[in-house]
Amino acid sequence: MQYLSDRAAGSAGLRALQDWAEAEPGSADPLTVLSRADIARAWFIRGHARAKYVRNDAWPRFFELLGQADELAARAADLAPADPTPRATAVHLARGLQVPRWEFDARWQALTACDPLHRTGHHHALQYLCAKWSGSHREMTEFAREAADRAPAGHTLTLLPFLADREKWVADDDGFDSNGLPAHLADIQERWIDAGPQPHSRIAEDHSLLAFSMSLIQRRSDAAIHFRAMGRHASTAGWNYSLTPRQAFLRARSAALRSH
Numbered sequence: 001m002q003y004l005s006d007r008a009a010g011s012a013g014l015r016a017l018q019d020w021a022e023a024e025p026g027s028a029d030p031l032t033v034l035s036r037a038d039i040a041r042a043w044f045i046r047g048h049a050r051a052k053y054v055r056n057d058a059w060p061r062f063f064e065l066l067g068q069a070d071e072l073a074a075r076a077a078d079l080a081p082a083d084p085t086p087r088a089t090a091v092h093l094a095r096g097l098q099v100p101r102w103e104f105d106a107r108w109q110a111l112t113a114c115d116p117l118h119r120t121g122h123h124h125a126l127q128y129l130c131a132k133w134s135g136s137h138r139e140m141t142e143f144a145r146e147a148a149d150r151a152p153a154g155h156t157l158t159l160l161p162f163l164a165d166r167e168k169w170v171a172d173d174d175g176f177d178s179n180g181l182p183a184h185l186a187d188i189q190e191r192w193i194d195a196g197p198q199p200h201s202r203i204a205e206d207h208s209l210l211a212f213s214m215s216l217i218q219r220r221s222d223a224a225i226h227f228r229a230m231g232r233h234a235s236t237a238g239w240n241y242s243l244t245p246r247q248a249f250l251r252a253r254s255a256a257l258r259s260h
Contacts, residue, residue: 014034017034023025028079031072031079032089035069035072036089038065038069038072043062045061045062046059048107066093070097084114084248087110088118091104091128092120101134117151126144126160126167130167132171140164145161156198157196161208161216162209162210163209192206197229204233206231211230211252211253212258223252224259239252
């Protein structure tokens with residue numbers, strides 16, 4: 001769905017989505033995709049720089065589009081009470097809209113009532129709870145650890161503490177500090193890799209993040225395991241802090257596979 005909404009963010013794509021919504025007024029799907037397309041448009045206007053670097057004239061349209069997306073997600077949730085996707089979208093929107101904590105908690109409870117192990121929802125919640133948005137390093141770290149402890153071995157959420165540590169390193173100096181790689185990499189090995197990762201649609205991103213980290217500390221043979229697990233797929237997850245993420249991924253992949 002993210003792939004579809006990203007590519008529907010242009011004017012022609014939006015018209016097609018609106019036609020879809022009109023043709024199926026009882027369906028939550030077109031509303032959810034429209035909501036996520038509006039999110040993509042909003043962040044394109046704002047950019048992904050820190051708030052102090054965002055143009056002043058970008059903010060009104062940014063919040064207008066996010067508000068519109070929020071209304072669409074709420075309508076989709078009403079139409080599909082058992083579908084976690086519009087509720088995960090609402091959690092995503094909590095960050096950009098800067099909703100108060102009680103509102104975030106309500107959105108989070110609505111999502112986890114549908115799907116307590118929703119990967120994307122947890123990733124968005126982690127961002128809301130981090131220090132640069134609406135929480136703190138402590139809140140984010142505790143959230144990640146509790147989520148990982150609840151997840152069964154092999155589930156993607158066992159990687160969440162690693163992502164929380166990575167977020168802290170980025171916040172510390174606006175870059176990835178290889179000296180701060182988490183001691184729980186051994187836990188990841190035991191609870192995710194050795195247990196057999198459960199397949200899901202974005203597993204290439206999980207492997208990419210770990211391949212990036214292993215490459216960073218010159219553990220190329222370990223990185224090769226994750227590059228090989230991706231097969232013909234690729235992801236810039238982890239590498240997107242490079243000015244040329246695609247090239248950085250390809251260079252590291254080549255070096256890792258040559259060494260193992």
